[in-house]
Amino acid sequence: MKKAVILVSGGLDSATVLAIAREQCFETYALSFDYGQRHRSELVASANVAKAIGAAEHRVFKLDLTGWGGSALTDATIAVPTSSVPTEPSAGIPVTYVPARNTIFLSLALAWAETLGAIDIFAGMNAVDYSGYPDCRPDYIAAFQAMARLATKSGVEGGAITIHTPIIKMSKADIVREGTRLNVDYAMTVSCYQADANGLACGVCDSCRLRREGFAAAGVVDPTRYG
Numbered sequence: 001m002k003k004a005v006i007l008v009s010g011g012l013d014s015a016t017v018l019a020i021a022r023e024q025c026f027e028t029y030a031l032s033f034d035y036g037q038r039h040r041s042e043l044v045a046s047a048n049v050a051k052a053i054g055a056a057e058h059r060v061f062k063l064d065l066t067g068w069g070g071s072a073l074t075d076a077t078i079a080v081p082t083s084s085v086p087t088e089p090s091a092g093i094p095v096t097y098v099p100a101r102n103t104i105f106l107s108l109a110l111a112w113a114e115t116l117g118a119i120d121i122f123a124g125m126n127a128v129d130y131s132g133y134p135d136c137r138p139d140y141i142a143a144f145q146a147m148a149r150l151a152t153k154s155g156v157e158g159g160a161i162t163i164h165t166p167i168i169k170m171s172k173a174d175i176v177r178e179g180t181r182l183n184v185d186y187a188m189t190v191s192c193y194q195a196d197a198n199g200l201a202c203g204v205c206d207s208c209r210l211r212r213e214g215f216a217a218a219g220v221v222d223p224t225r226y227g
Contacts, residue, residue, distance in 0.1 A: 001025055001026060001027040002025075002026055002027065002118070002119075002120060003026065003027045003028075003029060003056075003113075003116050003117065003118035003120070004021055004026040004027070004028055004029065004113075004118055004120035004121065004122055004164075005028075005029045005031055005109045005110075005112050005113045005116065005118055005120070005121045005122070006018045006021050006028050006029065006030050006031065006055070006121075006122040006123075007031055007032075007105055007106070007109055007121070007122065007123045007124065008030040008031065008032050008046045008049055008050055008055075008058070009032065009033075009042055009046060009124070010032065010041075010042035010043060010044070010045030010046035010047075010048075010049060010189060010190050011042060011045070011124070011189055011190060011191040011207075012172075012175065012176070012179070012186055012189050012191050012211055012214075013124035013126055013167060013175060013191075014046075014049070014123075014124040015049045015053065015179065015184050015186070015188075015189050016124070016167060016175050016178055016179035016182070016184055017122050017123065017124040017164075017166060017167060018030060018049065018050070018053045018055065018122070019053050019179060019182040019183075019184050020122070020166045020167075020178070020182065021122045021164070022053055022054055023182060026120065026122075027056050028053075028054070028055045028056060028122075029055065029056055029057050029058075029059075029112065029116060029118070030046070030049075030050035030055040030057070030058040030059070031058075031059055031061065031105075031108070031109050031112060032046040032047075032050075032058070032059070032060045032061070033060070033061050033062075033063065033105060033108075034060050034061070034062045034063070035062075035063050035064065035065040035066075035074070035098075035101075036064050036065050036066035036074050037065075037073050037074060038072070038073050038074070038076070038080070038193065038194055039073070039190065039192060039193055039194060039195045040197070041190050041195045041196065041197055041198065041199040042190045042191075042195065042199075043060060044190075044199065045188060045189050045190040045199060046058070046060070047060075048188045049188060049189060052185060052188060053184070059112070061108055063104070065098060065099075065101065065104075068099065070098075070099050071095065071096060071097060071098040071099065072095040072096050072193070073096055073098050073193060074098055078095055079095075080095075080096065080193045080194045080202075080205050081094060081095060081096065081205065081206055082202075082204040082205055093132050093133070093134065094132045094133075094206065096193055096205075096206065096207075097132065097133050097134075100135070101135065102123070102125065102133075102135035102136070102140075103135060103144070105123075106121065106123065106144055106148075106163065109121050109123070110148050110152065110161070113154075113161070114152055114153060114154055117154075119154055119159040119160060119161045119162060120161075120162050120164060121161070121162070121163050121164065122164045122165075122166070123141075123163065123164070123165055124165070124167060125137075125141060125165045125167075125168050126167055126168055126170065126172075126175070127168050127169065128168075128169060128170060128171050128172075136168075138165075138168060138169075141163050141165050141168070144163060145161065145162065145163045148161045148163070149161050171214070171217070172210055172211065172213065172214025172217070172218075173213075173214050173215075173217035173218040174218075175214065176214045176215055176217075176218040176220050177218045177220070180218070180220055185223075186223050186224075187223035187224075187225070191207045191208065191211045191224075192205060192207055192208050193205040193206070193207050193208075195227075196227055198225075198227075199225060200225050200226060200227030201224050201225065201226050201227065202226075202227060203226045203227075208224075211224065212224070
């Protein structure tokens, strides 16, 4: 089995991506981040997801992104929006965007992949149910992949490092359908931007509304636990 590093946040999208990688017969190494996020219960969810779906190993890498703030997810003085979900890029970048987060996460995933002898990384970026995050776009992924092939020992020596984003063009409903086909237990996942310590969702933030609408559009019962 080929090895692959999978970014696993504990949310719906990354759980689906982990299941997709497992179906494709990768030996999966799940990587999560304790970065000072408001919704820390997602870390418990990530461990549950990794175990349930069969990751060979799960690591939580600790780093502090609260040092420069700039996001509602890492700065308690900035409120999580509960009014409207952006539907077009022109709507601007929401305050839940964490500066350079995906670049940092993918760089660390790349480092672990090299030590494992892996040339495949899976991540759950999505550009259809638009969140307004610049680091979720296909152009960004292509640029990072090109950089990774130039900047690593494995890339220079001929290992064609690939960043897989299998759900990047799926709607939330399509993601739910795919995960349901793969028997992902979404009850164990946490997507809410301000979930409490027990993983109970607020039901009103952007992430909660997109998730709820996805289950409804897919015709699948929403197992989310709300507070």
